[in-house]
Amino acid sequence: MSFSKFLPLALALGHGPLVSGLAAGAGACSAESFNFPLDQLNGTSSLGITASPVVNYTSTSLPPGTNLVGSYTVSYCNVTMTYTHPGWNDTIHVTVQLPAQDSWNGRLEGFGGGGYAASFGLLYSVAGVAEGFATVDTDAGHVKGSAQDSGQVTQTPYPWALTSPGQVNTALLVDWGSISLHEMAVIAKAAIEAFYGSQPTYSYFAGCSGGGRQAMMIAERYAGDFDGILAVAPAINIESFIPAGFWAEHVMGKLGYYPPACEVDAFTQAAIDACDELDGVQDSIIASPELCKFDPQSVVGQSFNCSGTTRQLTAEGATIVDAAWTGPRSAEGALGWFGVNKDAALTSFYILTECTSNYACTPSPTGLWDSWLIYLLAKDPEFDVMNMTDAQFFDYLNQTKVEYAQMLAAANPDLSSFKAAGGKLIIWQGLADEAIPPNGTIAFYQQVLQLDSDAQSFARFFEAPGVAHCYGGVGAIPNGAFDQLVSWVENGTAPDTLTAVDTSGNTRELCPYPMKQTYVSGDAADPTSLVFNCTLNPAASEIIADEFAFFTYE
DSSP states (O other): OOOSTTGGGGOSOOBOOOOSOOOOSSSOSSGGGOOOOGGGSTTOEEEEEEEEEEEEEEEEEOOTTOOOOEEEEEEEEEEEEEEEOTTSOOOEEEEEEEOOGGGOOSEEEEEOOBTTBSOOTHHHHHHHHHTTOEEEEEOTTSOOOOGGGTTHHHHOOTTTSEEETTEEOHHHHHIIIIIHHHHHHHHHHHHHHHHHSSOOSEEEEEEETHHHHHHHHHHHHOTTSOSEEEEESOOTTHHHHHHHTTHHHHHHHHHTOOOOHHHHHHHHHHHHHHHGGGGSSOSSOOSOGGGOOOOGGGGTTOEEEETTEEEEOOHHHHHHHHHHHHOOBOTTOOBOOOOOOTTSOGGGTTSOEEEOTTOOEEEOOOSHHHHIIIIIISOOTTOOGGGOOHHHHHHHHHHHHHHHHHHHOOOOOOOHHHHHTTOEEEEEEETTOSSSOHHHHHHHHHHHHHHOTTGGGTEEEEEETTBOSSSOBSSOBOTTHHHHHHHHHHHOOOOSSEEEEOTTSOEEEEOBTTEEEEEEEOOTTSGGGOEEEEEEOGGGGSOGGGGOTTOSOO
């Protein structure tokens, strides 16, 4: 969900005067040049339009699902349309940024957000404008994520989730979950036509994590809005994996043991050491997580270094780490959700503690996981998540599907409408994702292929071994995936692989599922000599969604 981990990258949020005189096309950059498309958006009412030229604005930005952070200087017409759904008591802002006529590439690019935020504003849009796109995002009726919010907007739905204790704000949940996405597309195209005198030739949407969920929601429910969609690490079943993500913290509370981060990291490194070479090459990547059977209890008692202090791995620590890897499992055998893979950085989201200098540790609020339980399930800001019983926890996992799956999940594998509209979809998922369990994405795509054996003609999914959430990790990141999407949409060039580059500049080709990246030859001491091919993954025949009876879209 791009859970704000990259927000510090946007700390340099720009400078540059707001001045008049931005070159325009058919319309000037003023509010009078634009009209709210009320005739296309039943059930809405305009609350106002603002438009002002921005010239020589400099900001740090990056495209979603990349590590291509750069400083850009751009000029554009900044248009904001504000509207409401009468009776819902909501106020939604859609921001459209329009380059000058001679700088526009004729395309629209919409951007998603992450966590509980529907958008990240300038963090993404400036890079889009610099490439010549007219860009758009929506706040879905609540505050956008930004570099200044320290993650609070993305990590918790407070204060907008409840209208009062016990009563969720259904209107804002629906806005955030789906309908604001279609309204955003309609508004953007109306603004583009007013400013340039024509509709965009092609329209695209890109997002990671929560933005990836938004991307999938558009493909599933609003098939005609965008020609090409890039969904990175999509939070497809957000209603299930977020509360399930609290399981390791819940186990910590039951055991009364709170491992320091160095102990958790030591278990992770032990797993990498045990499973790294299962794919034939030692590169600090677990490229075949389905083959990794490492048991953390097998290294209990071994020594590890913690900031210069020698400590021993504990049985309690092993149990907690295993809880993050397996996902929720009740004593009666009930399954909650997938866990993350064993090379994921667990101390980013799943196991958080605060420790004194002598390693007396206490639990640290996870924000992302526990806030769902507090605000959307218990619906009580005073609810103490650390005092839940196992039975209560699994009751909440059932409750969340009943109350929120239809509203928020982007888990419908029937993409036939998107296919009929001629759309193209690229999904990619880091296998070392520390926030979203990769098996959830894999299970979803397996269902897509079950429904349509020809799905790869318009929708392709790629695994990225060793890559963390949205970017990061030691694996190779497909920074050019969006360009390959554009080529697929506009030239018919389907991506047989995604070209990816790791932090050392070494290139690897990511394979379309059900193929997997397979080591062929080369010396790990010289990464440039490594050769990989795409071969059929035998594990792809195992339909992993089958063990989760509640996974089926309803």
